[in-house]
Amino acid sequence: MKLNDNIVISFDLDFTLIDNRVGIINSFNYALKKYHLPQLDKTEIEKMIGTPLDIMFAKVTDLDTTPLCSAFREYYVSEGIFQVKVFPGVKDLLPELHKWFTLGVITSKKEEIAIKLLRFLNIAGYFDFILGETDQRKSKSDPKLIQYLLKKYNEYQFVIIGDHPNDKELAESLECPFIGVLTGMHSSKDLKSNRKKVKSLILNNVSEITRHTIYSLF
Secondary structure (H helix, E strand, O other): OOOOOOEEEEEOOEOOOEEOHHHHHHHHHHHHHHOOOOOOOHHHHHOOEOEOHHHHHHOOOOOOHHHHHHHHHHHHHHOHHHOOEEOOOHHHHHHHHHOOOEEEEEEEEEHHHHHHHHHHOOOHHHOOEEEEEOOOOOOOOOHHHHHHHHHHOOOOEEEEEEOOHHHHHHHHHHOOOEEEEOOOOOOHHHHHOOOOOOOEEEEOOHHHOOHHHHHOOO
C-alpha cells in the first residue's frame, strides 16, 4: 500500500505525458488522402488534438467519419504509434509519484491503443488504470466514465492533469482539483475557464509537479 493511497492522480496522454503529434498528423492525413480529401497543414490538425477522433474528422468533412477513423487507426497502429516521444522529466516523475499516490491515465484515444502505446514506452507499469474510448465509453465527459471512477475509487480524492479544456471539464465533473499543463495547444486562459469552480493550477509541464504540489491542492 502506498503512503497516501487515498489520492488518485489521473493524467491525460497526448501533449501531457507524450508528444505524438507527428504520428497523429501523419495518421490524419493518411486517412484524408485515402478518401481523396485535401490534406491539412500540421497546425490545423494540432489544434484539434485532444478531442475525439470522429469529431476531429467531422470538423473538416461532411462524409461519414467511421471509415476515416478506421483509416486513421490503420496507419496509427502500424506506424504512427511509434512516432512518439515522452516529454522531458516524465520518466523521472512517474516512479516518484507512484511511491505516494495511485496513478492512472484517462485519454480520448481508443483504450487498446493507449495501452499498447504506454507499453511501447515502458511506462504502463506505473498506472493502476488506463482508460480510453471503448464501445461503452465514448469520451471523457461520458457519464459512464464518471460513474465508474466514483464507484471504484469512492473513498479516494482525485487530481486531474492535462493540457486540454476537456481535462478541466473532467475535473469539474469529478469536483476535484485540476493541474493544467502548457505543453499542448491551449493557453493558460483556455485551461482556467470553467463551468464549475474547482481548485486549479497551471504549470509549464508535468516535470514541475512534485508530491508537495499535489498536497497543496487539498
